[in-house]
Amino acid sequence: MPKNRQPGGGPPLGYRAWVLRRADGGLQLRPTSSRWGAGMELRDTDRALVQAATAVAKLRCRSRHHTGASAARTADGRVFSGVNLHHDSGDTCAELVVVGTAATQGVTELETVVSVADRGRTVVGPCDRCRPVLAAYFPALRVILGEPDDLRVLPIADLPG
């Protein structure tokens, strides 16, 4: 079946058709998404980025203040990571911490991002608040989503706004 075609024919589907919005506003891919061609296969550097975010989550997300980690890579291979901040007055997501960390180092172009939740180290997509920020700052950003054994890369522009 050609990529982005509905099972049984019909017009091409956007990536949105394969994305589920979770109750917390985060995104994940539908379990069957890869069968229908959603997203791109991971590169070795993408797998390394997932490992980097997972390592940070494992090492640093050990309290209720920090429950997830993100890692982002520039086109020339520099990697920035960060954890979220949880507080009753409002949360700051790990993705935004990473953007700020990169900017602090003078880096304003990020190519790929992935986020990992602390429990079970599952890959989670950017939430409703972070997606517009990431899309505005980095219109060509690649986002890693999916199940641990079937991760995919989707353009930020193709995720639900």
Ligand SMILES: [Zn+2]
């Ligand atoms: Zn967020």
